[in-house]
Amino acid sequence: MRFYEYESKALFARHGMPLGQSRVAGSPEEARAAAQAIGGPTVIKSQVLSGGRMKAGAVLFADTPDEAAKHYETVLPIVVNGETARSVLIEEKSPIAQEYFVSVTWDGRRKLPVVLFSDMGGIDIEEVAETHPEHLSRTHFSTILPLSERVAKEAIGAVGVTGSDLNRLVPIVYKLMQLFLDYDLTLAEINPLAKLEDGRFIVLDGHLDMEAEARGDHKAVLDDLGIGDDETRQARPPTEFELAGARVNAVDHRGVAGNVVEFDGNLGLIIGAGGGSLTLFDAVRKQGGKPANYCEIGGNPSMSKVKNLTKLILSKPGVDKIAVMMNVVSNTRVDIVARGVIKGCIEAGKDPAEVIAIFRIPGAWEDEGFKILAKHGVEYCDRSVSMYEAAGRACAKLEAN
Amino acid sequence: MPGMFIDVEVDAGVASNAELVKKLAEVCAVDIFAAKDDGTLQIVEENLDECVLCDLCIQAAPAGTVRVKKLYER
Amino acid sequence: MSILITADTSFIVQGITGREAVNLTRENLDYGAKIIGGVTPGRAGRDIYGVPVYDCVRDIVAKHGQPDGSIVSVPPKFTRDAVFEALENGIKTIVIVTENIPRAQVAQMVELAELRGARIIGPNCLGIISPGEAKMGGVGGPAANTRQAYSKGPIGVMSRSGGMTTEIASTLTGAGLGQSTCVSIGGDAIIGTSYAELMPFFEADPETRAIAIYSEPGGRMEAELAEWVTKNASRLPIVAFMAGRFMDEMKGMRFGHAGTIVEGKEDTTAEKIERMEAAGISVAERIEEIPALIRTKLAEKSVEV
Ligand code: SF4
Numbered sequence: 001m002r003f004y005e006y007e008s009k010a011l012f013a014r015h016g017m018p019l020g021q022s023r024v025a026g027s028p029e030e031a032r033a034a035a036q037a038i039g040g041p042t043v044i045k046s047q048v049l050s051g052g053r054m055k056a057g058a059v060l061f062a063d064t065p066d067e068a069a070k071h072y073e074t075v076l077p078i079v080v081n082g083e084t085a086r087s088v089l090i091e092e093k094s095p096i097a098q099e100y101f102v103s104v105t106w107d108g109r110r111k112l113p114v115v116l117f118s119d120m121g122g123i124d125i126e127e128v129a130e131t132h133p134e135h136l137s138r139t140h141f142s143t144i145l146p147l148s149e150r151v152a153k154e155a156i157g158a159v160g161v162t163g164s165d166l167n168r169l170v171p172i173v174y175k176l177m178q179l180f181l182d183y184d185l186t187l188a189e190i191n192p193l194a195k196l197e198d199g200r201f202i203v204l205d206g207h208l209d210m211e212a213e214a215r216g217d218h219k220a221v222l223d224d225l226g227i228g229d230d231e232t233r234q235a236r237p238p239t240e241f242e243l244a245g246a247r248v249n250a251v252d253h254r255g256v257a258g259n260v261v262e263f264d265g266n267l268g269l270i271i272g273a274g275g276g277s278l279t280l281f282d283a284v285r286k287q288g289g290k291p292a293n294y295c296e297i298g299g300n301p302s303m304s305k306v307k308n309l310t311k312l313i314l315s316k317p318g319v320d321k322i323a324v325m326m327n328v329v330s331n332t333r334v335d336i337v338a339r340g341v342i343k344g345c346i347e348a349g350k351d352p353a354e355v356i357a358i359f360r361i362p363g364a365w366e367d368e369g370f371k372i373l374a375k376h377g378v379e380y381c382d383r384s385v386s387m388y389e390a391a392g393r394a395c396a397k398l399e400a401n
Numbered sequence: 402m403p404g405m406f407i408d409v410e411v412d413a414g415v416a417s418n419a420e421l422v423k424k425l426a427e428v429c430a431v432d433i434f435a436a437k438d439d440g441t442l443q444i445v446e447e448n449l450d451e452c453v454l455c456d457l458c459i460q461a462a463p464a465g466t467v468r469v470k471k472l473y474e475r
Numbered sequence: 476m477s478i479l480i481t482a483d484t485s486f487i488v489q490g491i492t493g494r495e496a497v498n499l500t501r502e503n504l505d506y507g508a509k510i511i512g513g514v515t516p517g518r519a520g521r522d523i524y525g526v527p528v529y530d531c532v533r534d535i536v537a538k539h540g541q542p543d544g545s546i547v548s549v550p551p552k553f554t555r556d557a558v559f560e561a562l563e564n565g566i567k568t569i570v571i572v573t574e575n576i577p578r579a580q581v582a583q584m585v586e587l588a589e590l591r592g593a594r595i596i597g598p599n600c601l602g603i604i605s606p607g608e609a610k611m612g613g614v615g616g617p618a619a620n621t622r623q624a625y626s627k628g629p630i631g632v633m634s635r636s637g638g639m640t641t642e643i644a645s646t647l648t649g650a651g652l653g654q655s656t657c658v659s660i661g662g663d664a665i666i667g668t669s670y671a672e673l674m675p676f677f678e679a680d681p682e683t684r685a686i687a688i689y690s691e692p693g694g695r696m697e698a699e700l701a702e703w704v705t706k707n708a709s710r711l712p713i714v715a716f717m718a719g720r721f722m723d724e725m726k727g728m729r730f731g732h733a734g735t736i737v738e739g740k741e742d743t744t745a746e747k748i749e750r751m752e753a754a755g756i757s758v759a760e761r762i763e764e765i766p767a768l769i770r771t772k773l774a775e776k777s778v779e780v
Contacts, residue, residue: 015678041667050727106578106582106664106665108664108665109695109696109699111582111586113582142586143583144587145577157466181579184577184578186664193709210576211578213575213733214577217577234727234728235725235727235728236728259730261730270649272638272661273637273638274636274637274732274735275634275635275636275637275638275662275689275691275732276636276639277638277730277731278730278731279639279718279719279762281721282719282720282721285721294730296731302406302451304450314478327638327641327642328638329616329638329641330613330615330621330638331613331616336453339406339664343406346405354745362645363620364617368454371471371473372473375473383649384649386762386763387642387761387762388762389763
């Protein structure tokens with residue numbers, strides 16, 4: 001879950017990291033007042049989650065409060081990577097001598113957190129890694145030993161920084177490591193970390209990302225920042241249909257029938273589980289099918305959860321048929337899912353035999369499940385028909401329509 | 402009213418026996434049995450189709466007095 | 476032979492009185508597992524399908540001797556402590572079933588396991604099965620379902636998805652190819668044991684003659700496997716199935732498991748497929764292609780199955 005720049009900076013401030021003065025503005029008047037209070041030249045920055053705002057022209061510089069107000073109006077409506085700005089940050093423009101880069105992230109291979117440090121900040125770090133590898137250091141650190149400034153010192157020293165710069169940088173990098181672990185972040189990045197002309201260092205821009213699993217453990221902080229539970233902060237905000245899917249899943253705690261993602265096709269999908277859904281979604285697309293949605297069922301959901309998910313998907317405009325498919329199941333029950341989808345179809349006023357293109361869930365309680373499907377005239381298959389073939393049958397039926 | 406897939410029949414002697422009704426309500430994981438205020442049996446119709454066919458209710462009462470019917474088998 | 480577990484492996488279940496764990500215990504016992512004890516604090520003296528329950532792992536060791544392994548099925552908040560307890564009591568193979576554990580805690584468990592010379596499988600996994608011998612975890616479900624999908628034979632299976640472990644095994648079984656050991660390694664971004672880290676075990680197992688893996692977007696595990704195979708001149712042909720190809724176009728969206736997200740180029744299926752193929756790993760587009768691909772690769776090496 002990504003934080004906006006202004007939220008990241010609020011967290012940096014809590015940890016005593018050096019920042020320039022800044023204020024969030026929600027109107028041109030507020031932008032003017034902010035610039036006035038800051039005094040001197042300012043930077044006007046659009047608050048979006050995705051990168052590339054500089055390129056999009058959503059960062060501008062102002063010499064006067066009036067100019068800040070004018071830039072506010074220019075920057076706010078700019079769409080960056082399909083994203084509209086949440087607000088605008090007005091920040092003191094500082095005289096910079098040099099830019100550095102530091103980030104803390106997880107290395108899944110070493111299974112340890114790693115500090116990346118470079119004295120070539122401000123630009124794309126992947127580029128530095130390729131063209132100037134000696135200017136980028138990677139320093140892993142332990143999660144069971146007490147956190148130590150030594151790691152920060154080694155990370156900074158490895159690119160040749162020494163003297164008072166080294167000693168001024170160590171506490172900043174150390175605090176970033178602390179922040180990374182304290183808030184269960186998956187990424188804590190400062191870029192650029194600026195050395196000012198007077199020798200001080202400040203955080204110019206930062207990017208923090210919190211692990212979704214850990215949100216519950218940091219509720220107090222999220223509340224302070226005003227981030228509600230419904231803010232998923234995925235690459236795009238959830239649609240109404242997706243929110244309705246989340247509500248279906250939240251009704252009871254038996255199993256999962258959720259992670260609904262909306263697409264604009266005509267084939268509704270009731271698929272599972274995690275890996276099975278990825279496999280089936282590919283299989284449908286490969287064979288020319290147009291999915292209306294992605295979803296994941298698993299963990300033995302209740303009949304009513306499956307029923308409500310079925311009704312939701314059938315209610316989506318443009319959905320002609322649904323396909324109900326999973327990998328061989330051992331925990332989820334074939335008969336309970338069969339009951340759920342059939343009941344869902346009937347309550348939605350549809351004939352299951354007509355609207356269910358294919359039912360391919362082999363495994364636990366399949367004999368009972370297949371009896372139910374046969375009674376209602378639904379086409380089903382067992383494990384002798386592969387996931388790919390089953391998806392193909394569904395696609396063929398829709399094409400014949 | 403039966404469910405779409407499952408119906409449960411309980412003999413009158415069991416349905417009016419508060420002791421047995423309590424037991425039925427306990428064993429059923431999907432809350433198909435409940436006790437009315439007077440201790441007699443209330444079948445919770447909206448839960449019938451959630452039945453997991455575990456047979457625990459059948460074992461909890463005297464043989465043959467509780468029957469779980471699969472309506473899709475006829 | 477098999478890897479990680481055999482019919483003789485003794486293990487315990489931590490959190491044994493939980494709903495999931497009770498099921499697991501039943502299913503594993505029915506499949507022939509040697510479960511010598513279970514732990515739930517405050518529930519000492521009870522038993523679950525004849526398995527005695529204790530407050531601490533230490534009490535099991537004192538009473539029944541050293542267990543080889545443990546299945547950890549406790550809520551996310553208590554998982555790290557349970558794993559530390561297992562490690563500090565000499566347990567060397569730990570299967571973590573629990574999902575939604577923050578990465579920092581997984582990293583701590585893995586670090587301590589390394590120090591203690593132990594191995595963690597998972598978290599967020601269904602565990603290990605050596606067909607016909609024993610299983611440790613929810614893989615395959617009830618014993619009857621497990622016997623239908625899994626059969627003994629020469630193929631090692633590794634999968635980031637628990638459900639797809641069974642789908643692949645079932646497909647192999649249907650094609651007459653049994654399995655030596657199947658490992659559901661877990662779908663999180665940081666896991667105890669990756670494909671590459673399991674390879675030396677399969678390599679050393681005379682029964683295993685080929686490997687099938689299930690893989691998906693996110694992480695560097697496939698690249699690591701490709702490197703391992705190239706560096707070690709592995710004797711084992713590998714066939715991979717790659718799911719989630721559609722995700723290459725959907726940067727930043729999370730599907731499937733916690734670790735399944737495309738952020739950088741290396742997370743994409745296209746990049747992973749390229750790296751694996753360069754290392755001689757065949758990549759199947761459909762699960763049902765796996766058996767024939769394995770047979771072809773074995774025939775090239777004149778290995779019989
Ligand atoms: S069989 Fe089980 S689930 Fe069904 S009514 Fe009886 S106790 Fe409830």
